[in-house]
Amino acid sequence: MEMKKHLLAKGTRFETSYFVIHGKSKGKTMMITAGVHGNEIASILAAERLVGLLEKNRLRIEKGTLIVVPLVNRQAYKLRIRGNPDLNRTFPRSDKDKASHRLSVELFQLAKQYRPSWYVDLHEANGLSNINPQRLGQTLIADPKSAAIPAIKRIVAHLNRPIVQKSRRFTVRLQNLLGSGRHAAYHLLKANAVTVETCWSLPMSTRVSFQMKILNDILAEANLINTKA
Secondary structure (H helix, E strand, C coil): CEEEEEEECCCCCCCEEEEEEECCEEEEEEEEEECCCCCCHHHHHHHHHHHHHHHCCCCCCCEEEEEEECCCCHHHHHHCCCCCCCHHHCCCCCCCCCCCCHHHHHHHHHHHHHCCCEEEEEEEECCCCCCCCCCCCCEEEECCCCCCHHHHHHHHHHHHCCCCCHHHCCEEEECCCCCCHHHHHHHHHCCEEEEEEEECCCCHHHHHHHHHHHHHHHHHHCCCCCCCC
C-alpha cells in the first residue's frame, strides 16, 4: 500500500490536505470527503481517524485507490459554522454548469481527475429520521435510480442489527440535491455517490463510531479492503 499527502487549493486561504492511497493491486477508486460543513464535527473526526488508521497500517487498502479529504472547509471549521455560502450548494449542476466556489472547483477537479466509482460525503444533521421522516439524522442518502442503492440498503441493515434503540437506527433516503457534491458526482461523473448523515443529538463518540462503521462497510462493498483478514 502506498499513501501520499497532497494539498487542495494550495497557496490559498482554503488550502487543505488530502490523501491518496493506492492498494497493491488494481481495483475501484473511492473518494471520501468530510467537513464540507464546518460544524459537522463527527464526520471530520471519523475521516481523520480513517487517515490515522491507514498511516499506522492498522487498515490497509488492498485493491484500488482511495482519496480522502478529511476537512474540506477549514475556514468554516475554524468558526464552527456550516459555511457561508453553503459549499454543498456550489458544485456544478449540469454539464454546462461550473462550480461557483474555489473549494468546490478544486474538489470537483480532483474528482474528475480520479473518476471514482464511489463518492462518499460525510455529514451530520438535526433530528432522527426514524422518529421524523422529514429529518436527515441517521440516514444514508443516494440519488433516485443510483446504482449505489442496493449497497446502502445492505449497509443500513448491517448497521441497524445491533442498535437496540429504534430511534437511533438508520434509514435510506433517495433524493436529489442540486449543487451538492453527491449530485455532481452521480450525475456528472456517474459515481455511486452517497451522503452519510449522523444525528447531532447523539453523543460524539457514538456518531464517530457510526461514521467509522459506515466507512468500513462501504470500503468492503467496493472491495478496497480485505474483510477476511
